[in-house]
Amino acid sequence: MAEKSKSVLIPVVAAAVFAGLGRMVLQKIKADRAARSSNVAAPLDDKTRAWISEVVRTPRQ
Template sequence: MAEKPKSMVLGVVVAAVFAGLGQMVIRKIKADRAARDNRVTVPLDAETRAKISDALRTPSK
């Protein structure tokens, strides 16, 4: 008896899913590196710190 030919659809779908996931992971890694490399930290003055502190302590309505 001749064997039935197997469908290639499942293999193609699996390959596409893995390629998509791999692409997402690579984008995330690149974005994290860019954010880390381009981070600019500026020392906050007392007035700005007070505003941030008040905003965090005050419950929103």
């Protein structure tokens, strides 16, 4: 019987994929924490709400 070749490619690719996913998760967590600590989404006044509604409802040409 022939010996099975021990391919290194599949484990290396799998490690790269998991490392990339882990990095994306960490970036998402950091972004969520930064967004939570800064009050970017402040309450809107009536004039701004009316303007946003008008822009959203107006059909584009």
